[in-house]
Amino acid sequence: MTDIRVVVNGAKGRMGQEAVKAVSEEPGLTLVGQADMEDDLAQIIQEFQAQVVVDFTTAAAAFKNTKKIIETGVHPVIGTSGLLKEQVEELQQLSAAKQLGGLIAPNFAIGAVLMMKFAQEAAKYLPHAEIIELHHDRKADAPSGTAIKTSLMIAEARQQTPPPHEEKEILSGARGARSHEIPVHSVRLPGFVAHQEVIFGGKSESLTIRHDSIHRESFMPGVCFACKKVVELNELIYGLEHVL
Ligand SMILES: NC(=O)c1ccc[n+]([C@@H]2O[C@H](COP(=O)([O-])OP(=O)(O)OC[C@H]3O[C@@H](n4cnc5c(N)ncnc54)[C@H](O)[C@@H]3O)[C@@H](O)[C@H]2O)c1
Numbered sequence: 598m599t600d601i602r603v604v605v606n607g608a609k610g611r612m613g614q615e616a617v618k619a620v621s622e623e624p625g626l627t628l629v630g631q632a633d634m635e636d637d638l639a640q641i642i643q644e645f646q647a648q649v650v651v652d653f654t655t656a657a658a659a660f661k662n663t664k665k666i667i668e669t670g671v672h673p674v675i676g677t678s679g680l681l682k683e684q685v686e687e688l689q690q691l692s693a694a695k696q697l698g699g700l701i702a703p704n705f706a707i708g709a710v711l712m713m714k715f716a717q718e719a720a721k722y723l724p725h726a727e728i729i730e731l732h733h734d735r736k737a738d739a740p741s742g743t744a745i746k747t748s749l750m751i752a753e754a755r756q757q758t759p760p761p762h763e764e765k766e767i768l769s770g771a772r773g774a775r776s777h778e779i780p781v782h783s784v785r786l787p788g789f790v791a792h793q794e795v796i797f798g799g800k801s802e803s804l805t806i807r808h809d810s811i812h813r814e815s816f817m818p819g820v821c822f823a824c825k826k827v828v829e830l831n832e833l834i835y836g837l838e839h840v841l
Contacts, residue, residue: 600627603824604647604671606662609633611735612653612676612813619817620651626824638662642669649824652677656738660684663701667691672827673699674820678742689833698830702837703742705819709793710838712808713743716795717750719804723797724755727773731784731792739783743793745776746836751795752777790815 603620607613608631620628629645632638642650649672652662656679663680666673667688680688685701692699704710720726730744752758758778766772773782791810796803810816819837826840834840 598625600625601824601828602627602629602646602648604628604630604632604638604641604645604650606632606638606650606652607654607677610653612816615813615817616651616653616676616820619814619821620824623821623824626821638665639669642666642671647671649674649827651820651824655679660688663688663699664691667695667697667699667833670695670697672697672830673701673833674823674827675699675701676705676816676820678703679738680742685835689835692833696831697833698827699833700823700827700830700837700840701833701835702819702823703746704791705816705823705837706791706808706810707819707841708815709743709791709808709810710819710836710841712793712795712806713747713750714838715806716747716797717754719795719797719806720751720754721756723799723804724757725759725798726751726755727780727782727796728776729782729784729794729796731786731789731794733789733791734785734787736785739785740774740776740781741783741791741793743791744781744783747793747795748776748779748781751779 630641650666651674653676659677730741773780794807
C-alpha cells in the first residue's frame with residue numbers, strides 16, 4: 598500500500614512542529630508539505646497532491662482553514678481548538694455533501710479521551726461537576742476545547758441538572774465560566790502543558806478524574822492514527838473517541 602500524503606498546516610507552531618516530526622517518522626504516512634501563516638494552503642495541497650491536512654493553527658483561522666481543506670477535496674484532521682458548535686455542524690454538512698471523511702478532535706491524547714469517557718460515566722451517578730483545566734501561559738484561547746467537549750459529554754450523560762443555588766460572586770469570575778451549565782475554571786501558568794481535572798461531588802464524597810499531558814508528543818499517536826483513519830471515512834467526525 599502506498600503512503601498517505603500529509604500536509605501540516607501551522608507547521609511553525611508548537612503543535613505543528615511536533616506534528617511535522619511525528620508524521621515524518623510514522624510508517625504509512627509521508628509528509629509532503631508544510632504551511633503556515635504566509636502560505637497559500639490550497640496551492641500547497643494541489644502542488645503536493647496531499648490527501649490529508651493536519652491543522653494546528655488558531656481559533657480565529659480554524660473554521661476558514663477547515664472549509665478550505667474540505668472544498669479542496671482533502672481529508673481534514675483538525676486539532677485546532679475554538680470551533681463553535683454551529684461551525685462544526687456547518688463543516689459536517691459540507692463534508693457530508695462531498696462524502697469526505699475527516700476528524701475534529703479537541704484532544705488527541707488517548708488518556709484525555711479516556712478521562713472524558715470516564716467523566717461521562719461518572720456524571721450518570723454524580724451530576725454535580727466542575728472542571729479545572731490548566732495550560733501553559735501562551736495558550737491563546739480559554740476555556741480549552743477539551744473542557745468544552747467534556748462539559749458537553751457530562752451534560753448529555755447526567756440524568757438531572759443540579760438546581761442553581763443562591764450565591765454571590767464577591768469578585769466577578771470567582772465561580773468560573775459556564776459551559777453547558779458546568780463551571781469551568783482556566784489556569785494559565787508557565788510550567789504546564791495541558792492538564793484537566795473533572796471533580797464530581799456527592800453525599801460526603803468526591804471523585805476527581807485527572808489527565809496530564811506533560812509533553813506535546815502525547816498528542817501525536819492520536820494525530821497519526823487520525824491521518825490513517827480519515828481516508829476510510831465518508832463523514833466529518835467530532836471527537837477521537839468515535840473512531841478509536
Ligand atoms: N487537539 C489537540 O490535541 C491539541 C493539543 C494542543 C493544542 N491544541 C490546539 O492547537 C492549536 C495550536 O496550538 P500551538 O500551541 O501549536 O499554537 P502556536 O501559536 O504555537 O502555533 C500556531 C501556528 O499557526 C500559525 N497560523 C496562525 N494562523 C494561521 C493560518 N491562518 N494559516 C496557517 N497557519 C496559521 C501560526 O503562525 C503558528 O505557527 C491551538 O488551537 C491549541 O489549542 C490542540
